[in-house]
Amino acid sequence: MRSEPAQAGGPRADPLAGRRILVGISGSIAAVKLPLLVSALARRGADVRCLLTPSAARLVSAEALACLSRHRCYLDADQWSHLAARPLHVELAEWAELVLVAPLSATSLGRWVHGLGDSLLASTLLACEAPVLAAAAMNTAMWASPAVRANWQRLQTWPGVLTLGPAAGVLACDRHGDGRMAEPELLLLALESLALWGCGRDWQGRRLLVSAGPTREFLDPARCLTNPSSGRMGVLLAQAARLRGAAVELVHGPLALPPAWLEGLDCREATTAAAMQVALLEAQPRADAIAMAAAIADHRRAAPLAHKLSKQALEQQLGGGWETVPDLLAGLVAARPAGQAILGFAAHSGEVLPQAQAKWQRKGCDLLFANPIDRPGTGFGADANEGWLLGPGERLTTLARQPKLAIAHQLLTALLGALGEGLRRPGGDPAAAGSAGDHRQPPLRQQGPGPGPLHCPDQPVPGIQPDRYPPDRYPLDRYPLDRAAADP
């Protein structure tokens, strides 16, 4: 009988579905991007409340946010009322499981960092114990000013806050430079990460090299050998590592993903296996760890043609003229510097585990994530994944079907563990002492203990305490400060 990862079935629920999410919007022109983000959250089943500063209310409509969030939108004017049994800022802060502050203006940043609570958003943030995702946006010179830099630096050190600095681009003030708020698709991804993992920055100070996506091996200018990889698993792994504090270099083939998911990563595109090999070997010496999630073609043309073949000539050509692509993962393992940890990926159909175990023995990497590609809803291009993590040592961990971002976080925890183990090995990494062959692992033991403290998405995320503020205790729908009801 075929082996199955535990709990195979439908993908686990969206990490944002059912979450109580407070969206605080301050006075930046990037506020105009928030209504569609709020709409996306509501469509994903999140319970959303919006809060506008007076400046933000000049730039984006409270009515639109109320409509899209399916709930009234809160303004500064709502904070003071003789009908309120409890202060609104405390009520909102305690209601929220996750908070998004986007865009975060220089003024709101300053108020927050200096402990000033002179508005509804400012006092809510001070009262808030839930994890916060903060995305700054402002004019390039404002962002570069010493005061803003100092405030932003201070915010990075707060344990309950995940920060997304602005990206470079053409700004509404016609300046070109840093200041553009992270794109909404990236904010959604970071919120998902906050729900799954929290704000932990355990990869801070580490450099991770990731490969992602398919390669294309051209036969002629119009035809290529490739595969259905979208790049999702590798790019999510790269972003999750970046959100956990790593500096990430990403070498990727052609991707089928929102371009915003690449923001904050040091990216290099490599279409063919040969180009990917060059880019990876060049980047390898800088990396503390490598995750090889790319789906690299096994074969390529010995001599690609410069002109397009006719259909008849194509049929004749397909029978021969192929060569094996070098094993990039094995090459990286052989060339690795001391202390570097390497995670490989293995996508198989049929009996995955025996094939993966044989591959792991051959490759000599520290960890290998093996996943099936012949089951609906997982594998290539899907939102979810499942499979087995082989290593370090004899360990074998089953990863049940769940969103790829959740898998990414678990793989990162295991990779960080392997990195720690490598550094603790006598004399550093085995690669320092010999060839890839020295690094081979002993035979695997089925269902061995997991690789250290894997963070399971079923366990509560630090900072999110779902039962602490049950919605029925904080029924904001019936909150008496609803001015629409109070002031006829």
Ligand SMILES: Cc1cc2nc3c(=O)[nH]c(=O)nc-3n(C[C@H](O)[C@H](O)[C@H](O)COP(=O)(O)O)c2cc1C
């Ligand atoms: C059209 C417009 C766009 C603005 N964009 C930004 C911005 O992107 N970032 C920022 O920090 N301030 C921006 N400001 C200035 C802030 O709105 C102003 O500093 C305000 O005090 C912010 O207060 P708040 O944080 O309570 O919303 C903008 C002002 C205007 C009029």
